[in-house]
Amino acid sequence: MKRLIVCIKQVPDTSDVRIDPETNTLVREGVESILNPLDPFAIEEAVRVKERMGGVVTAITMGPPQAKKVLQHAIALGADEGYLICGPEFAGADTLATSYTLAQAIRRLGNAVLIFCGKQAIDGDTAQVGPGIAAHLDLPQLIYVRKIRKINKRYIVVESMTDTGYEIIRSTLPAVLTVVKEINEPRLPSLKSAMKGRRYEPNVLGGEEIKADFNRLGLKGSPTRVVRIFVPEQARKTKILTGNPEEIAVNLFSSLQKEGVLRCQ
């Protein structure tokens, strides 16, 4: 059976992350781990392709045992099966080791025709893992896809966003796609699929099962290191402009001119 693979990630809900102004540390109390908000678009698109072409939608994630929650979420959103790539050997992975791990899992699962990723994960915001997987598998990459125009057994035609518009690209299959949220509106889980998700127990794969080179996994396989972490200075001192609209206009534009960002007469 042909596989439509979706790579997903469990991330801390960054909208909940706050800095404690007194201690300058990250307040993580009550910060929940969630499915990366850009991933449901990838899952939905895979499900839509399946509805047109057949196949199995396989969600995969690398993470700790708790990451099975996002696979259950993926099942609720329409994925058919989920694989959790989990084990101590994967800890400390940067984008190079992560993309190697996912690529290796995809290789082992076999029969992939399309590999979907969200545009990026909101904790790291790197957008590097999608192209990385494509490079490891030596497959074409279609990045920032906003529409699948056409797909058949041999090729796919997509609209891919650029800084000033989009390109229409045709690619052979298999291929790696990263999708932007414009591509679709993910359906809400039905009662039945939500229930199916809650009960789902994903398959677990370790480094042995994906036949990985252990030197390329986790911290060992990661060339980058975080050497320092600090809280950015909150440099802005807000000046509230008051008065009637006319006074505000005069005041604002003279301030902007003083800041050197605008030229007035």
Added chain:
Amino acid sequence: MPVVIDKDLCIECEECVNICPFGSLELGPSGLECSDTCTLCGICLDVCPSEALTLPDVPEEEIDLKDYKDVWIYGEQKRGSLHPVVLELIGVGRELARKRNCRLGVVSIGNRLDQVLATLKHYDVDDIFLIQHQQLKDYNSEIYANLLTDLIREKKPEIILSGATLRGRSLIPRVAVKVRTGLTADCTELDVDENTGNLLQTRPAFGGNIMATIECPNRRPQMATVRPRVMKTASPLPSPHKNQVVQNIDPLLSSLRSETEILDTVDSLKETEDLTEAGIIVAGGRGVGAPKGFRLLERFAKVIGGVIGASRAAVDAGWVPYSRQVGQTGRTVHPDIYFACGISGAVQHLVGMQSSKIIVAINKDKDAPIFNYADYGIVADMFEVIPELIKYAERRVKR
């Protein structure tokens, strides 16, 4: 394999417990414990006052770092002209090359690069590598990545910088994997350790709530991307460069193969409307209320030479297209002035615009979070204030 805790050194201050983004550290009855949710991000190591925390020891595969030298910049071009971010990277690249006492090079790929070359003549760049071929008219991630990889393997640069444009963010990760090295995206600050040559790459993490400095100590080249408009544009030389070395590189035919083909390119935005390049952005949110409100913002943008941006709320309401969206699920922008009109200031929006030089917030709600992040706040109805701003700007603002 979680972080290693030396319980003899640990003073149980819980600094690490508070900062761990994954909630992996906990102070239990038998002292500090770390669960297997640890990703070895190393954040806790920095806050530990007693150096009780270490990362597990891993033997590194050795490569000879000394074989790698010089700083390179990827010279992104479109239709033969250099992307402005390249000139910004030349500024910071020059500084890195000075500290490392090495050469600064620019690599450009395309079908006609004479204009790129003509521009670079006026900048302080030592080496120019041009890969020209008629098949390289359109950007193609596979082919461009093959060619850049071939050149890196041959010349062995120590550092490679690229703009974090959509193109750069497609090409560079592919290249980094092919040469099996580290890559840091969206750096806001770059420095180099003069002795080790380690590039100190600082970038926002966790939605911009914290900054992280990242190194790639045992691999070369070290690769980083930088968003447009973050670094200052290099000043042109007073007269054209005399000793610039220009090398035309013949592409390997085997590297020109691709499984993809561009059928058409649609530029729905004019170059001048590119949000990531805009100097002034007038953005509207839920408070704009209707598409009609955006027409007012458009008039304002026009008189001050700005472009329209929007929050997710306004895009989801269908008032503006997605291509205008600023924030986590949209674009990240760095204009000189960002007008946030009727935008409350959700974190997801802030991460996309908080590195703007000046932020002006206009909102009816005096408690809107946006006011905590703005340089200038106007607590008022935008429909009363903006017409006045337009009136003033029409008379006084030079464009």
